[in-house]
Amino acid sequence: MSTDVATETAWKRRDETPVSDETIRLIDTYWRAANYLSVGQIYLLDNPLLRTPLAVDDIKPRLLGHWGTTPGLNFMYAHMNRAIQERDLNTIYIIGPGHGGPGLVASAYLDGTYSEVYHDIEQDEAGVRRLFRQFSFPGGIPSHVAPETPGSIHEGGELGYALSHAYGAAFDNPDLLVMAVVGDGEAETGPLATSWHSNKWLDPVQDGVVLPILHLNGYKIANPTVLDRIPQDELLDLFKGYGYHPYLVEGGFDGEDPIAVHKRYAAVLDEVLNEIADIKERAANGSLEGRAKWPMIILRTPKGWTCPPVIDGVQVENTWRAHQVPLANARDTPEHTALLEGWLKSYKPEELFDENGAPVPDAVAIAPKGDRRMSANPIANGGLVRKDLRLRDWREFGVDVPSPGATSSEATRVLGEWLATVIEDNPENFRIFGPDETASNRLAPPVYSATDKQFAGEIWPIDVNMAPTGRVMEVLSEHQCEGWLEGYLLTGRHGLFTSYEAFIHIVDSMFNQHAKWLKVTREIPWRRSISSLNYLLSSHVWRQDHNGFSHQDPGFIDHVVNKSADVVRVYLPFDANTLLSTYDHCLRSVDYVNVVVAGKQPQPNLLTVDEAVRHMTRGLGIFEWAGSEKPGEEPDVVLAAAGDIPTLEVLAASEILQKYIPELKVRVVNVVDLMKLQPEDEHPHGLSDRDYDAIFTTDKPVIFAYHGYPWLIHRLTYRRNGHGTLHVRGYKEEGTTTTPFDMVMRNDLDRYHLVIDAIDRVPGLAERYAGLRQEMVDARLNARLYAYQNGEDIPEVAKWAWKGGSEANINDTGGDND
Amino acid sequence: MSTDVATETAWKRRDETPVSDETIRLIDTYWRAANYLSVGQIYLLDNPLLRTPLAVDDIKPRLLGHWGTTPGLNFMYAHMNRAIQERDLNTIYIIGPGHGGPGLVASAYLDGTYSEVYHDIEQDEAGVRRLFRQFSFPGGIPSHVAPETPGSIHEGGELGYALSHAYGAAFDNPDLLVMAVVGDGEAETGPLATSWHSNKWLDPVQDGVVLPILHLNGYKIANPTVLDRIPQDELLDLFKGYGYHPYLVEGGFDGEDPIAVHKRYAAVLDEVLNEIADIKERAANGSLEGRAKWPMIILRTPKGWTCPPVIDGVQVENTWRAHQVPLANARDTPEHTALLEGWLKSYKPEELFDENGAPVPDAVAIAPKGDRRMSANPIANGGLVRKDLRLRDWREFGVDVPSPGATSSEATRVLGEWLATVIEDNPENFRIFGPDETASNRLAPPVYSATDKQFAGEIWPIDVNMAPTGRVMEVLSEHQCEGWLEGYLLTGRHGLFTSYEAFIHIVDSMFNQHAKWLKVTREIPWRRSISSLNYLLSSHVWRQDHNGFSHQDPGFIDHVVNKSADVVRVYLPFDANTLLSTYDHCLRSVDYVNVVVAGKQPQPNLLTVDEAVRHMTRGLGIFEWAGSEKPGEEPDVVLAAAGDIPTLEVLAASEILQKYIPELKVRVVNVVDLMKLQPEDEHPHGLSDRDYDAIFTTDKPVIFAYHGYPWLIHRLTYRRNGHGTLHVRGYKEEGTTTTPFDMVMRNDLDRYHLVIDAIDRVPGLAERYAGLRQEMVDARLNARLYAYQNGEDIPEVAKWAWKGGSEANINDTGGDND
Numbered sequence A, B: 001m002s003t004d005v006a007t008e009t010a011w012k013r014r015d016e017t018p019v020s021d022e023t024i025r026l027i028d029t030y031w032r033a034a035n036y037l038s039v040g041q042i043y044l045l046d047n048p049l050l051r052t053p054l055a056v057d058d059i060k061p062r063l064l065g066h067w068g069t070t071p072g073l074n075f076m077y078a079h080m081n082r083a084i085q086e087r088d089l090n091t092i093y094i095i096g097p098g099h100g101g102p103g104l105v106a107s108a109y110l111d112g113t114y115s116e117v118y119h120d121i122e123q124d125e126a127g128v129r130r131l132f133r134q135f136s137f138p139g140g141i142p143s144h145v146a147p148e149t150p151g152s153i154h155e156g157g158e159l160g161y162a163l164s165h166a167y168g169a170a171f172d173n174p175d176l177l178v179m180a181v182v183g184d185g186e187a188e189t190g191p192l193a194t195s196w197h198s199n200k201w202l203d204p205v206q207d208g209v210v211l212p213i214l215h216l217n218g219y220k221i222a223n224p225t226v227l228d229r230i231p232q233d234e235l236l237d238l239f240k241g242y243g244y245h246p247y248l249v250e251g252g253f254d255g256e257d258p259i260a261v262h263k264r265y266a267a268v269l270d271e272v273l274n275e276i277a278d279i280k281e282r283a284a285n286g287s288l289e290g291r292a293k294w295p296m297i298i299l300r301t302p303k304g305w306t307c308p309p310v311i312d313g314v315q316v317e318n319t320w321r322a323h324q325v326p327l328a329n330a331r332d333t334p335e336h337t338a339l340l341e342g343w344l345k346s347y348k349p350e351e352l353f354d355e356n357g358a359p360v361p362d363a364v365a366i367a368p369k370g371d372r373r374m375s376a377n378p379i380a381n382g383g384l385v386r387k388d389l390r391l392r393d394w395r396e397f398g399v400d401v402p403s404p405g406a407t408s409s410e411a412t413r414v415l416g417e418w419l420a421t422v423i424e425d426n427p428e429n430f431r432i433f434g435p436d437e438t439a440s441n442r443l444a445p446p447v448y449s450a451t452d453k454q455f456a457g458e459i460w461p462i463d464v465n466m467a468p469t470g471r472v473m474e475v476l477s478e479h480q481c482e483g484w485l486e487g488y489l490l491t492g493r494h495g496l497f498t499s500y501e502a503f504i505h506i507v508d509s510m511f512n513q514h515a516k517w518l519k520v521t522r523e524i525p526w527r528r529s530i531s532s533l534n535y536l537l538s539s540h541v542w543r544q545d546h547n548g549f550s551h552q553d554p555g556f557i558d559h560v561v562n563k564s565a566d567v568v569r570v571y572l573p574f575d576a577n578t579l580l581s582t583y584d585h586c587l588r589s590v591d592y593v594n595v596v597v598a599g600k601q602p603q604p605n606l607l608t609v610d611e612a613v614r615h616m617t618r619g620l621g622i623f624e625w626a627g628s629e630k631p632g633e634e635p636d637v638v639l640a641a642a643g644d645i646p647t648l649e650v651l652a653a654s655e656i657l658q659k660y661i662p663e664l665k666v667r668v669v670n671v672v673d674l675m676k677l678q679p680e681d682e683h684p685h686g687l688s689d690r691d692y693d694a695i696f697t698t699d700k701p702v703i704f705a706y707h708g709y710p711w712l713i714h715r716l717t718y719r720r721n722g723h724g725t726l727h728v729r730g731y732k733e734e735g736t737t738t739t740p741f742d743m744v745m746r747n748d749l750d751r752y753h754l755v756i757d758a759i760d761r762v763p764g765l766a767e768r769y770a771g772l773r774q775e776m777v778d779a780r781l782n783a784r785l786y787a788y789q790n791g792e793d794i795p796e797v798a799k800w801a802w803k804g805g806s807e808a809n810i811n812d813t814g815g816d817n818d
């Protein structure tokens, strides 16, 4: 890590004179220009520089956007510009109140980035017109700080993730300063409320710096904010309690001259940046005692600052009424139109733009140049700085499988061995995130041979595998894990998030937003590919041994498949080698969300390394060794499985069928890449109908044992031939704390029930094998009785493995700390 | 509200002498008994009172549960018992670390409740045996504080909601004390981190009291906790910043005698309860200045306290290793078995149980009696105290509909008028919860004619509709809204949660947990029915005018339908009267989750009050007025719709088809209760196949315009006749900030595309109406061009209504504060 260099170059104190009046004037000029361009985007269709009196038809017919937050955002942006220039800081911004889109677009336009990436929006009057018109307009750009906005890695549509993203961006970027604006309304969300604690993980040497700015403009959509309505000592205590050194800047109220506020803020910003430089220096030279108390700023200004204070006799500025479009009726009377014109003119556009319509030098003087522009920082276009991972051949880490089921492994533990080498070989751009479950999910102990859990809180002698720096990030917040990882990926790095399957639903909405981001960026030519977001969902629905019904939910997959097929991938590896192969693939891929569900309990290994490669490459396949087909003949029944537990049950069912109905031609199919089931034209992984028919037949009964809610298989195969004879077993929302086999029986996914399903569905069997069918019913009852009496599964099931007993006993359920 | 009575009876200071040594002894005895019973549940299959030496076979083969948190929970429970008795407090508990299930079961057993509700678990040796055996055992009870646990309204499986539930329970329960234990790991979650701020809403007169206890046992599953590893001044600042008066009690470390810890904690608890009584008194007599600073307790004790300190040379007590089953290997060597025996004996069971195996009087002396027992408080079995709402006849609030589409309304605003009366008539047991969106979702202004937004922070003169008490609860946290509402419902009250459709995914996992809770309680005879959890999802995918792609997600319905059909209901009313009727139904129902998606923008009213009653009762129906069927003949095509925007588009498509293809027999169907589509045997609302076939035909093309992701309709109708000719249009994950009609066009849900679909699918039309088809293609292009040029929708679409122009122009998109 290039610690020394970083410290020498990026972080300097600057103890000269206070900011000069001239600089303040330039900050204010920039701010006025940004405000003008923001209001213009929200309201103006034409006449962008007000070279003629404002006419009704110059105003957009539908006024869609948000003004309230924007002047504050522009203010912070302007000031940070000044600091970047003076200190040569490497800075990106994250804007929590992302509805302030016009402000960020305005700044990207002022500093020239906008015209560089959107060639038709030039710095002239025609360009300004197009800039205004496109905003929140059909065929134009969204109202938020979206992927379309240069410099953005955070849209801020769904509030709450500003700080998680900011810290995620800062990890392993020792030179980077992340200016993270948090809305005071946003601060009420759960994810944001816990994300202040991210400072308990940041390392002052290895990682960058997050400067949180609480944007205390007092209001949300229709309410005051909590943090604005508590006594000041509580407010400061809160941020001290969160472990920060808070600075409070207040101004702009009761008509206070903005120049005075600029001066106060500029002085505080200098103080804060000096404090950051000090911390960085002390950290670098080893003189920092204990955890760094990073500064943060509370900026209290009026919501909607500089808009008409009163409209139609009602106070608007400094109230919630400024949140969206303060003058929603700008077209309806000449008075309102005049009010809008007056508002626009209050920024003195004639001083801001030259005769061609380009910003005058004064208006952009404080903006930095080149990559130092926050809108042009390559880190915020992660693909530009992303380096492929160095990955060792996973096959060397594969387990030995002399014959299917002859050995057994905890798949995640084997994966952990390989991940340890990923960590070793990529010490600066790969991290594992988890909500206190890396051990429980059995990636540990192996990964801890290569790294520690990073923690900046107090570390005591009793602790193991904890250190100020490390590649594993554990915090008991799925939101934080997801947000940190997203921030890390969006800035060009790699990682994975391991979680209990049920609780990954906690981040359903965050996944949504990230998937939407990825979908949109695919259509933006200047956005470069970033690493995929990889989930590893272990501790899944079928093996929630210590826990019960609340921990049983395989529905994340269903949630995920609603998102664009271009973005989403789902894998269900069923043993150690298939899991290794899956993850090797995931860590190489870009621009996807990969959902991998895999067990952590001891399970029989089924495929050798080479078989796993082939199986994974196809995404699905026939286990010829497991069926009883006759070459050249169609099977009578297809037993298909997706998921580790279903695969075992299908194998066991096949064994029973072969034993008791030797003439039955059973085909065993395993689907590891779920998207293969979809038609070619609905998902890029989809099998051709020809291939699908060859594997599943067009008319034979298919008994499909699926890991999750059964409907998904019907959905994916809806347009396939033979879906009328497809019979799916899966999780039917029946569960509790019980034995593994009782769980599958409760949901009719067990081997015995699969045999019954085959008997019921293969024409002719029902009559001839009523006896076997009854034996299966009895076997279920026996197994249940045994479990109820003994508290563990009946040995013939517990120790079952393909062709004989297994070393993997499903009754063996280690503690989650092992 | 019975404020005065409450204050006189429930909340008293108690300034006598410090807690006597004898009382401390009894607390400790109870604690030992609870700990013994907890360890017994985790480990013992037999020999429950250790009347013979512990044998390997007395130990369960699979040890599944969590010890670490349990001694602390038992400690707090014992102490609260003492306080309840002395002060006659009305108390329920909420346990964040719900994995401490054995502890709560132990206390419910000790105080007798358990035997009252589970008659086979008596207070004798056989009862203890059954109590132990059933825990985490097939056919037994879950490991968590589940619905099966008497006194519980919170399972604590998915961590994070303890305080939200606690405050929800406290609202409108002025006499109630909610003891809310927060795990220090749990405290890292987002929902929990923001829920401390719930004190900014609680009213000290009208509402009850929450006593949060941070259970600082230092560890989670495999890590220390953040709050344990920050300096003490930060810890205290944090809770001061959250607006509490924190008390810190520490003890049990380095072998400290528990008696000393009991003394300290008992003294602090008395101080805290006196402080609460003071606040309550000052609030009642009007002498409380500003917001109440409620006390909270930080209890720092060793995780796993009283278990073997060291096992196999490794420290266990006071580490994360005590989290689950400290002696997971209790069966494998005689030494380990002896260790377990020694641990159990350390509680001196011979002093705790009499010869029959019943707890001796000393062991239960501090437990309160009757309804004062936390495990028996009727409030924690909400149905026992629930009163039906007083609801006025919604039909009096219905809108006038002289003919379909002749008038128009903002449906949610009309609903607001009726809800205002619900508020008036039910001033103590009905609340509306929302993330700063009650106004944006247009329930306001009407509801504010009847009530205010409750807020305990500072209220300033500029504020409107805000007061210390009120029926509307607004906090910018979907988690808080959901958690508060759940707590409110679980304690026998009524309410609804209104949110943007897209962001309701934020509570996907909370919904999961609540739905699971409801499903399980249905099977528990002593649990009484509670009011349904009602969602009102307005600002839906099709009308995200000010926002864009990030705000467009109709997938919550998909998420919801994976849960048990017994619990889940989905409604898509399409105008004011159907929305009124829907909500009337929802507010009367029990034990469901009702998801209602309804627009807030001006829309044509289609059904009169009487028609709405009939349509809602059927759940779906044919709009005869909108089609062109001939009596006695089958239709040629069925145009079906579910949702407000799809219904409009279908009507418009029908009009076009009737005009240009007069001979075509068009049937128009609307589905308002989505579950009607499912087969009878899969959902209680499901239509019979006969009814389904009559409405949808068995073989005619059905063009189904659906509000959400199209797949859901296929899923619901999968087993129906004619699903091969069903063609569904819906949201295809295409969106941005644009006009309403451009949005439907992007997803091919528009009237023109529906006409094209009909032409393509009704045999014979394609050839004969190629011209019309082309006109439709052109109409789409025209509409898009118009929008791109003008920024609003083309008038013929914008002002369209059934049989003539409309007062509702879809271009009218008011600001969200209006």
Ligand SMILES: Cc1ncc(C[n+]2csc(CCOP(=O)(O)OP(=O)(O)O)c2C)c(N)n1
Residues within 6 Å of the ligand: A068, A069, A097, A099, A157, A158, A159, A160, A182, A183, A184, A185, A186, A187, A189, A215, A217, A218, A219, A220, A221, A225, A303, A323, B435, B436, B476, B478, B503, B506
């Ligand atoms: C999670 C979430 N819930 C609700 C909303 C709807 N919403 C949009 S803006 C806003 C208010 C934001 O207030 P604040 O964070 O203070 O931003 P600012 O005042 O700077 O506009 C709300 C509730 C949202 N965007 N995200």
Ligand SMILES: Cc1ncc(C[n+]2csc(CCOP(=O)(O)OP(=O)(O)O)c2C)c(N)n1
Residues within 6 Å of the ligand: A435, A436, A476, A503, A506, B068, B069, B097, B099, B157, B158, B159, B160, B182, B183, B184, B185, B186, B187, B189, B215, B217, B218, B219, B220, B221, B225, B303, B323
């Ligand atoms: C949201 C969520 N994420 C992860 C888990 C898995 N989990 C179960 S217990 C636990 C640790 C809880 O620690 P703490 O709250 O301190 O409880 P205690 O120490 O009292 O056991 C975790 C992470 C969970 N139950 N819920």
Ligand SMILES: [Mg+2]
Residues within 6 Å of the ligand: A183, A184, A185, A215, A216, A217, A218, A219, A220, A225, A303
């Ligand atoms: Mg704000």
Ligand SMILES: [Mg+2]
Residues within 6 Å of the ligand: B183, B184, B185, B215, B216, B217, B218, B219, B220, B225, B303
């Ligand atoms: Mg803990």
